[in-house]
Amino acid sequence: MKSILPALLVMGLALVTTPARAADNRNVSVVNETGYAIKFLGFNGPDDGLDEWENELEATLKNQDTAYVEFGNDDEGCVWNIKVDWANYDESVLWKNVNLCKLNVLRLRYDPGTKTTSFIAE
Template sequence: MKRFLAASVFLSAQLMVGSLSAGPNQDFTLVNKTGYVIDKVFVSPAHSDDWENDVLGRETMDDGEEVPIHFSRGIKTCSWDLKVVYEVDNSSAVWHDIDLCSVSKISIFWNQSSGQTTAKYE
């Protein structure tokens, strides 16, 4: 019984260490409420010089769609930048320093009268 209990405690400790060393989960759901089709989505560590690969996981994202964004990075940071590129004219919108350790949903909007794209974090 003592060996079983000791093995259980050891296994529990190993699982806790493994989950801590895995780093934060930066996955989120992106909601397109811009009125336009999004062609590409990029996520990079905050203020990085490289956007790397499109993480959309599909060809395009229609207006009104919600898409889960999953990406695996070895970087253990919570602060990320987001860039979306629109299909219609290849223009883009960028947001900096999003805390993806606490944000699970990002909804983006385009305001026609101001000409600005904004984001709401949940």
């Protein structure tokens, strides 16, 4: 019993002092402030070409809703392309070479005067 107690104490201290894995610094919250619903939100690396996309949304992202996008260990690099498709419109919006390591939130906006979609990085 004397040898088990110190071993358990050492294992317990090791668990307490082991730092928790930090969230991936590319993970991002995407806030839809465009006034329109989004049916597709995709991210791909600049070297992947513009034909390979995977939808990060489980359902349509309504105006004023937020989607949280997590990146996995096999995803590499900070710089990504971002593509948005509208629920009731046939054109896409594409932003190239966005450095996700420098932001936590993307606020998507639409300007009806200029008819352009942009984002604000936070």
